[in-house]
Amino acid sequence: MDIQADKVQDSIGQLCPMPIAFMARNMRGMEPGQVLEIQADDEGAHADIPAWCEQTGNELLGEEQADGYYRYFVRKAG
């Protein structure tokens, strides 16, 4: 996926609710329009990250599989 992230969050090895908690915390410090890349291998995060985006209004640009984990790209809402 050809998306340039402004910040990368390493959530590999983290379990619920930490990937989401760190996402919320990281997003707080970002500007609208900026993109956060979350790297996570928790299976629960696969459902949680889209759900979190839907509830908070931030946009899930896409996800892609990497070596043993997923990369999620989320754009902060304006």
Added chain:
Amino acid sequence: MADNKATIVVFSGEMDKIFAAYTIATGAAAAGMDTTMFFTFWGIKSIQKGNRTGKGLMGKMLGLINRGGIERQGPSKFNFGGLGRWMFKKMMADKGVAKLTELREMCVDLGVHLLACKMSMDVMEIDRTDLIDEVEDVVGVAKMIKEASESQIQFFI
């Protein structure tokens, strides 16, 4: 943001149940909800510093049997006099689950309000000074009901 609130009443003091309570609070706060946790009865144990408490004989006995502290509480099943607590902690740590103290810190960092029930504190002879500094206020049932009535989701754990 009165239109986006969550309220969690934490009645239980066992490790597994407070784990659920703090996890839900983290999730709600992370989703941008104005989240409040009310600690009552055994729930108070998870916001105590862990020092000895009590004034009278029975209060002191209670403080001696369970002096509180989030890391000291055993699971609701299979505690086996503390062995179960050790086992669950080890299993959780091995799998990379956050510790209860980290979870509570995260809650505070995400703006979760921690409120303690005054009546439970009176009964169990627990002072404000026995509670962790992150506790915002000591309140009664009316405050909880007001928050809950404004919340879209409520939990009793």
